[in-house]
Amino acid sequence: MPESRSARQQEESPQVVVVGASCVDIKGQATGKIVPGTSNPGQIRIGIGGVGRNIAEALGRLGVKVALISAVGDDEWGRDILRRTRRGGVDIRHVKVCRQARSAAYLTVVDENGERLISIDNIDILGQIDGRYLFERRRLFRQARMVVADGNLSANALQSLFRLAERYRVPLALDPTSAVLAERLRPHLPRFRLVTPDVAEAEVLSGLSIRDEMDAMRAAQAIVAAGVEVAIVTMAEQGACYATSQVAGRVPAIRTEVVDRIGAGDVLTAAVVFGLLNELPVDEAVRLGVAAAALTIACPDSVCPYLSLERLYDAMAF
DSSP states (O other), X not given: OOOOHHHHHHHTOOSEEEEOOOEEEEEEEESSOOOTTSOOOEEEEEEEEOHHHHHHHHHHHTTOOEEEEOEEESSHHHHHHHHHHHHTTEEOXXXXXXXXXXXXXXXXXXXXXXXXXXXXXXXXXXXXXXXXXXXXXXXXXXXXXXEEEETTSOXXXXXXXXXXXXXXXXXXXXXXXXXXXXXHHGGGGGGOSEEOOBHHHHHHXXXXXXXXXXXXXXXXXXXXXXXXXXXXXXXXXXOEEEEOSSOEEEEOOOOOOOSOOTTHHHHHHHHHHHHHHTTOOHHHHHHHHHHHHHHHHTSSSSSOTTOOHHHHHHHHTO
């Protein structure tokens, strides 16, 4: 039986469009105390990551119809990124495959407790996603209920993103990605409905020093005062602080085994977006996000393959 027009239209209409990096994650974790300047025993894992890609996969695993706009190389890494991202429920038709270019890579070293010591990324390929590429896919923005961007986008791509969001009146969410990238995003805060920085990024965006939970809440409130509707400052084992123009609060972290912290903030962002799309109160959306982060921390992958709404509510029950 031929596919109906409405079925085809539904398949082609994502609820969320994510624009950001896709890369291969190379993670080295020491099994004991790290000694600088020499080789340290540990484990090396190669997986799939990228802030934008992680957010898109997490949304897909939560049942959200999501399309990813990103770039990969025409290489084995790129094919693996596409294959595994599609498996997570993401529409990858708008990921640009760049010939004669290497896929992006992210290298990180973490200590025996899972704390990141240093990271190096090579995501130059994301420059292929420019304003023209986004404009050519304006139909996606017209149909979306929300667009999520990571801080890796070029200035040209960001300007196009802002114009499309304004033109089609679609709310924007931002994961700042790093403190370095947050600096150039600070002037654009009023354009975003949701911003989810970690402590270092929140210090840049708010201009405040963060030493404890009260500082984090004040930073979230300062980001809201700058024009953001919902600000969430993630604090690892201290949970997350949030603020809107009406409320502010903190959601404590869920105690769990720490396997790998990489990707936890990305998945938290995705779960909060899910909650807001489903018109949950902000505090409940943040609780979903904290539960998603806990599942991610206990998993070696940047996005847990068993992530689901049922597992999030199970985690929240404890």
